[in-house]
Amino acid sequence: MTKLNDILSPFTAWKHVVREPVTIKDPLNREAADRYRGFHKNDISECIGCGTCESICQNAAIDLVPVDGVETKDGDSGLRPRVDYGRCCWCGLCVDVCTTNSLSLSNEYTWVDEDPDNFRFVPGAENKSWDNREKGYKKPGNGYELYSPVRESMEELEPEQRDQSFIEIVQGYSKEQAEKEADRCVECGICVATCPAHMGIPEYIKAIRNDDLNEGLRVLYDTNPLPEICGRICTHKCETVCSVGHHGDPLSIRWLKRYIADQNPAEEYKKILNTETLQPTGKKVAIIGSGPSGLSAAHYLALMGYQCTIYEKLPAAGGMMRFGIPEYRLPYDQLDKDINYILSLGVEIKYNMTIGKDITLEELNKQYDAVFSGTGLHMGRSTRVPGTDHPEVYQAVDLLRDIVLGNEVPVKEKIVVIGGGNVAMDITRSLARLQKQKFGKVDMLTTSLESEDIMPADREEVIEAREENAVIDPGWGPVEIETEGDKVKGLHVVKCLSVFDENRRFAPKFDEEQKKFFPADMVVESIGQGMDLSYLSEEFKEQLKMDPRGRILVNDDFQTSVDWLFAGGDMIQGPDVIHGIANGHKAAMGIDKYLSDK
């Protein structure tokens, strides 16, 4: 039974005695493979301290800690990840989920130290021998994404459908789209600090994901009583710092806010927000101007039980939101939805009341316990180049107001707009629509001092204006408006080389050699607005302290040097809606503090 072979065959093992050894000669210095997941590296100048690495780490091995030399600023928390190698399992998910791609793993894997606490370190901030190693694990490509970097696209009217009318262009997200977009959020909260109102952005996006839009509305109203409006026209500074935007499209925070507001019916607001009954304090506050800051102050004061009365110069409420922003961006019914809710809290509004004429500030002081003023910036500034006093040269804000009021608006065949901000785009696109209605074609040219890359207008505004056949030719400084009798001939410009000096101060430099002439029969100036304080009496103005930039001086509570007068809105900060909302809110809390102390 036993085969001889079975006895002899095992001896073949002896041939391995003369085989060359396979062991590695110097195992301590063996370099790991290119993709090896070794010790952490972090490019701390790229890192923004968003903390997604911390939230994905299932071992709780990562802490976010302040680091010397890294400053907390917009879009950067100033924190950096610290890794505890007592817990890390080198799975590399922190690398995969890193929004800035700053985190990676080197292929170094030996580290000897006597002090166990040294194995808790901040990669990138504490120098390590592997910091400059090229090899190691990085986020893979080839369609490998742990969250989508691509924004859910928004349905918009085609340029041909929209360029004749003032119908709203942006259609808003469907439920499916909104949930998909909300899903992209990594909940880092970097955006909250940048939002002037410090809205609970991650929370309301989470409410969308959970399909709990009532909760979403409550989060919105915590800090912002005009969500329909902000959901459409907010300057969305939050999106510029969105961590997802570092490698991909930023979250569409503005449209998501609009989605929540759109989906909640106006008649249920009071129930959802639990404002059906409010506890009155018996105190009264007058508010001048029904713009964002006035409405915001009125809303939060009303919630605190104050009886608020708004004095409005024009026949409708909303201020610049109604009289500055064209209907195609912000339809009136949506504007009214937000305003009507605020009015339903018991806020009274008196239209066609000009302070200083129909009633004076001093009288308001007598009738009310405190006064809030948010009269905004309604006086268009002029370039003051020769020819600007010609009757065919207009101010954008005046024209926009007239369009809303239904007054007749002069529309010529060839129009030039000076300005590169959102107001310039608004007037360009409004006039383009009117031209199309009147002449069947568009011949608009908009020029600005700022070159294309630093134009203050929102990027999509510029793109959409061009889609609507307006010409945008930025980077030119106006020299003279050529006129001939009662007719305007056009605008002479020279090339603008730079707008700001090294201290970021306004100091434009021009190249006088490069000239251009834009022919036109009408010129519109839109280079900014100033405030109109003519409603204040001279002796009152003397009591009121101003800051060095000519703005009314206010403290942290938005209280002026006259203790019963609070001020906010574009006069103080901005100009934009969200700053107005934020300081209206803060002023409301300041008024409450002032009146409670009194």
Place this chain on the structure above:
Amino acid sequence: MSKKLLKWNEDRTLFPEKNSEGKIDVDYDSHKFMKIWHGPQHPGITGNMSLELTLLGDEVMDCETHVGYLHRGFEKLMERRKYIQCFPIVCRVAVPEPDFNEYCFASAMEELAGIEVPEAAEWLRTLVLEMSRLQSFLAWIGGQAGSLGQGIIGQWTIYLRDLILDRFEELTGGRIYHMYMLPGGVRGLLPDGFRERMTQNLDDIDKFMKDVKKVMFDNYVFKKRTVGMGVIDPAWINPFGITGPNARAAGVAKDVRKDNPYLKYPELDFEPVVGKDSDIYTRADVRRRDLLMTVDLIRQIMAKIPDKGDIRAKTPNVLHWKVPAGETYSRAECTRGEYGYYMVSDGTEYPRRINVRGPSYTHAVALLEKMIVNANIADVAGLMVSLHTYPPEIER
């Protein structure tokens, strides 16, 4: 050496008397019995598990398996982790073949979430699973030989296994715990030059396995100690839930890769390896041939695997991925048998329950306790290893 010394003492007159049921009552006070612990030291391939043996002379009268030395409560831990956070811990359920955990977890989750994995990722997963089987078999052969005193085999096969670990290192970034197959896909394409190096390694393995055959399998001592030892009756297969090589050595061609094909196995050409005699020798031989088949499968995969393509499907944001409510079971054929994940989702971001079915669960407890009775104490290690059990997948 007289023949007598090697032989089993068949004279039972010195033994305690059997009772009316034909069994021996264990009475420690009689000083004829001894209780010894086999384990829980980790001698090699059996892991930290212990057998509480009751001996009569050198014969095992009774055995109780004790597990729990590596219990980390993974199933419970996963219930408070988001799905993506389970991914780095599932591999730790089984050291010899972490990838089956990754695959079963990912595929169960993908099934519940309705995710289609890209073609390239499917091939890479197939490759990694087969590589994983290969290195596990290599480690096991060394263990089986070692348990019967043949240290040299272990030195060879652990070297061969290291070659595969080198390939794992360059493909996945890790040697033991690869953390490569995450829900939705995998984490990288083949690196440059991988094919050539892999082909070289496979050739080396083929060459060495010829020597292993000569030194281990065509070995009088090895045969003497394994042929006819530790027979698994084919009738036990279903009552004991036996799967994998343990079942195939008994002539039952059970192989999940054929029975419930997954990944790219339908496109590969193979037949399950079966044996006849179902003893330790046959099981070892089935595993040896299975290993060679795995080498062949890797060659087939290398010929078909694409070099380009997406490696991960589009999935929801992993930081708050809600998997639709439902339950499923996903299985794969590892070297020890059927590996499976039973996953229950309640529609939240956290799994409701995940249950890991490790093949050792049945092999190491019910089956081993039955087979070990009446074995010689010297054969216990060989028998244990021949079932290829691995305790962490029992206690998880």
Place this chain on the structure above:
Amino acid sequence: MQTIIENLQKHFQVVSYHQQRENLGFLIASKEVAVGLITHLRDYEGFAHLVLLTAVDWIEDEHFQLTYLLHHPEKKVDLGVRVMISRENAEMYSIHHLWEQARTYQRELREMFGINFPGSPDVDKPFILEGWEEIPPYRRDFDTKEYSEKTYFPRPGRETHDPAEYMKKKLYPNE
């Protein structure tokens, strides 16, 4: 798969059958008929292989779900039998006589979920845990985090900051 279920319906009341995929289905059986149904599946339908037996704690609904996953070696299909039992005095009939490994599963369930299987050999013997005094650890109301905080101590020196909170503290503390 469909024919198996149709056959089954002749003898048993099959509740809420759900086909998860081509070769895997789940059904619910009542506690009383479950063992009979499983025996029938094993002996007459050919589901000879017990893949696993485990439990799910539906604490909100105050019951445990026991899942008996059975495999048909010839037809290569799986059938999960789900049995809901009350969490209070949780008890289930044993199936150790059907499959040898069932006693191991039942011993584990007894230890980890506190589900009793009267008659199952060694069911009360500790399986994985030794000297465990808390509630069965795989029940949902056992809080692993609380337990670990009570039992172990954290390494000192760890602190972290929430980015949004930290930025508020740094940039706009008074708002």
